[in-house]
Amino acid sequence: MDPQAGIDRFGYQQELRRGVGLADLVFYGLVMMVPIAPFAIFGLVYSRSGGMPVMAYLVGVVALLFTAISYAQMVRAFPLSGSVYNYAGRGIAPPVGFMTGWAILLDYLLVPSLLYLVASIAMNSSLPGVPVWAWLIFFVAVNTIINLRGIRMTITITKVMIVAELAVLALFLTAGVWALTQGYGRGFSLAPLFNPDTFSWPIVFAAVSVAVLSFLGFDGISMLVEESTGGSEQVGRAMRIALLLAGVLFIAQVWVAALLVPDPQGLLTSASGTAFYDSAQVAGGEWLRQVTSTATAVSWGIANTLVAQVAVSRLLYAMARDRQLPSFLARISVKNAVPANAILLISALSVGLGLWMSTRPDGVDFLSSLINMGALVAFIVLHLSVIVHYTIRGRSKNVWSHLIAPLIGLSVLVFVVIHANVMAQVVGLIWFVVGGVVLGALYLLGRPPTLRPSALTKEPV
Amino acid sequence: MSADVPPPLYQDLFIVCHHENGKPLIHRSSISLGLAGAVLIDLALYGRVRLKGRAVVVTDPTPTGDPVVDAYAGAFQRDRPELDAVTWAKTVSADSYDRARRQLVRVGLLTEVTGRRLGMLPYTRYRADMAAIVRASTDVRSAVSGWREMDARGAALCGLVLALQVHTELYIGQSSAQLTTTLRTIVNEHSPQVKELVGLFEALIGEAAVAVYR
Numbered sequence: 001m002d003p004q005a006g007i008d009r010f011g012y013q014q015e016l017r018r019g020v021g022l023a024d025l026v027f028y029g030l031v032m033m034v035p036i037a038p039f040a041i042f043g044l045v046y047s048r049s050g051g052m053p054v055m056a057y058l059v060g061v062v063a064l065l066f067t068a069i070s071y072a073q074m075v076r077a078f079p080l081s082g083s084v085y086n087y088a089g090r091g092i093a094p095p096v097g098f099m100t101g102w103a104i105l106l107d108y109l110l111v112p113s114l115l116y117l118v119a120s121i122a123m124n125s126s127l128p129g130v131p132v133w134a135w136l137i138f139f140v141a142v143n144t145i146i147n148l149r150g151i152r153m154t155i156t157i158t159k160v161m162i163v164a165e166l167a168v169l170a171l172f173l174t175a176g177v178w179a180l181t182q183g184y185g186r187g188f189s190l191a192p193l194f195n196p197d198t199f200s201w202p203i204v205f206a207a208v209s210v211a212v213l214s215f216l217g218f219d220g221i222s223m224l225v226e227e228s229t230g231g232s233e234q235v236g237r238a239m240r241i242a243l244l245l246a247g248v249l250f251i252a253q254v255w256v257a258a259l260l261v262p263d264p265q266g267l268l269t270s271a272s273g274t275a276f277y278d279s280a281q282v283a284g285g286e287w288l289r290q291v292t293s294t295a296t297a298v299s300w301g302i303a304n305t306l307v308a309q310v311a312v313s314r315l316l317y318a319m320a321r322d323r324q325l326p327s328f329l330a331r332i333s334v335k336n337a338v339p340a341n342a343i344l345l346i347s348a349l350s351v352g353l354g355l356w357m358s359t360r361p362d363g364v365d366f367l368s369s370l371i372n373m374g375a376l377v378a379f380i381v382l383h384l385s386v387i388v389h390y391t392i393r394g395r396s397k398n399v400w401s402h403l404i405a406p407l408i409g410l411s412v413l414v415f416v417v418i419h420a421n422v423m424a425q426v427v428g429l430i431w432f433v434v435g436g437v438v439l440g441a442l443y444l445l446g447r448p449p450t451l452r453p454s455a456l457t458k459e460p461v
Numbered sequence: 462m463s464a465d466v467p468p469p470l471y472q473d474l475f476i477v478c479h480h481e482n483g484k485p486l487i488h489r490s491s492i493s494l495g496l497a498g499a500v501l502i503d504l505a506l507y508g509r510v511r512l513k514g515r516a517v518v519v520t521d522p523t524p525t526g527d528p529v530v531d532a533y534a535g536a537f538q539r540d541r542p543e544l545d546a547v548t549w550a551k552t553v554s555a556d557s558y559d560r561a562r563r564q565l566v567r568v569g570l571l572t573e574v575t576g577r578r579l580g581m582l583p584y585t586r587y588r589a590d591m592a593a594i595v596r597a598s599t600d601v602r603s604a605v606s607g608w609r610e611m612d613a614r615g616a617a618l619c620g621l622v623l624a625l626q627v628h629t630e631l632y633i634g635q636s637s638a639q640l641t642t643t644l645r646t647i648v649n650e651h652s653p654q655v656k657e658l659v660g661l662f663e664a665l666i667g668e669a670a671v672a673v674y675r
Binding site: 020028150152154155223224227307310313314317321330332333334335336337338339 | 486487488490491624625626627666667669670671672673674
């Protein structure tokens with residue numbers, strides 16, 4: 001079916017200039033995910049997976065491919081720029097949409113803090129004389145200025161960033177494979193994929209709960225549905241392609257890095273934030289260590305934060321405009337055409353939380369677990385939305401896409417959440433309870449959640 | 462257009478959105494959307510179109526005489542009978558700034574001034590005629606001070622000035638909050654048509670600020 005015909009069926013109009021093609025969408029998804037994302041959390045995934053990071057990433061990409069299938073279904077049903085907040089609200093009910101938005105807010109609000117922290121740790125690894133806190137303040141200041149001045153990522157810059165990150169990755173893989181053939185590390189082995197001595201499903205799912213962090217951001221592609229030259233069909237395809245590409249890249253890099261870990265037993269017992277750079281040093285020497293850590297700092301601290309800031313601003317703006325968050329978050333500064341209040345809020349939160357987490361030895365682990373918790377819960381609701389919207393309400397006969405696929409995706413994610421960091425589960429639960437209280441307050445104030453259509457988009461009839 | 466007929470709204474809005482030395486007071490993308498809004502309001506006030514929901518219906522295809530307004534109005538007749546106002550505005554905003562500026566230069570309200578920063582970096586600015594600056598802000602001033610009855614054009618200009626947050630640059634002797642309330646009241650109470658059109662472009666400007674690419 002012509003994608004645009006699907007839109008017209010619901011009374012939607014083509015809104016934004018549709019100028020973003022499939023390749024642009026895939027590039028955007030990749031820059032959101034960061035092709036070298038595992039550089040930063042490799043030690044954690046290695047330790048949590050019992051030395052099987054490849055298995056963790058493999059299960060992660062399969063689980064999220066099911067999520068991408070569900071995203072594609074909801075984007076097709078509601079081809080509006082928005083997030084899972086919109087899809088759950090429209091697919092199930094507005095209060096569910098609110099709680100889903102609240103869940104994904106945990107992800108979106110904390111992501112900048114984590115990005116700054118990881119970038120700061122990477123820079124501190126390159127220049128130990130400058131403490132992590134100083135780098136953190138530097139990165140937040142630079143990004144806040146860039147964002148407040150209205151400087152935005154462009155399609156061209158996105159491509160340049162991807163090419164640069166891929167070049168660094170190619171450098172690492174070439175040096176790593178060459179080092180393995182020269183007898184460095186432990187030579188080629190399947191152990192990073194499957195190690196019978198350490199394998200158990202709880203261990204794998206616990207590791208997946210960390211590894212999925214690297215894939216978060218693929219869902220950002222849905223924000224470009226109104227600009228997509230191929231409509232919602234193209235967005236769904238771009239999500240799958242971006243996830244598959246990222247999966248292949250992640251698996252390749254963690255496989256090589258795992259074989260080059262200088263002290264596997266030490267890393268298994270104590271996760272190191274610089275484990276990947278240590279492997280890079282084994283592969284190519286100090287220069288490669290510097291290149292990989294600097295690439296992490298730039299891609300996480302500048303490129304990814306730029307796109308993450310836009311994503312969180314959009315969510316805050318949408319929820320505030322729907323009167324589900326304080327209205328000051330829906331105000332924008334026309335002078336630079338930016339959501340200044342949202343930017344300042346995120347910057348303040350990032351400094352406070354980032355500095356606090358930099359003092360904790362498990363800061364990166366804790367933040368990423370919380371972020372993943374928010375995202376995974378939201379993705380679970382997304383799968384439910386597909387089942388409710390299509391199978392229950394629409395009586396769809398497409399059993400695979402509208403029932404079996406979301407059920408499989410949902411089940412895997414539930415297992416991942418169950419085996420996630422316990423503290424993250426507790427804090428996540430507290431976050432959801434607070435969300436429930438806010439929801440109750442909204443009802444008491446006579447402002448129950450309603451998904452007011454954007455003033456610029458028509459509601460489906 | 463005769464001398465006693467006010468100039469198109471977009472001309473006054475363009476001037477209000479710039480410092481007298483020609484420097485934009487706000488982001489160019491926001492001004493472009495505001496200018497698109499001004500053109501649509503002009504067409505509505507001239508009786509050439511009316512809003513039916515969000516669709517724009519042509520009620521009178523006669524040209525207005527202003528080349529910018531007429532060029533953009535053509536889209537409503539060319540593309541489809543009930544073109545969506547938002548789709549139209551987003552398309553128009555791609556070049557509304559340049560077109561409006563060229564027209565203002567043509568009619569003598571802007572003068573091109575070139576120079577070099579620090580004696581090296583070349584720049585081009587478009588300075589507005591002082592009489593035009595005073596006239597452009599008169600509607601807003603008179604609306605706030607209440608010394609003249611507000612017409613639809615004046616109310617629409619108040620709304621667009623508020624949407625673009627340039628009202629604080631007009632040096633009206635009121636606090637920003639007070640001025641905001643006054644202008645909002647004028648827009649909301651004048652007529653449903655003005656309120657609806659201004660609201661549409663206010664939302665557009667807001668959403669453009671959180672766009673992924675621009």
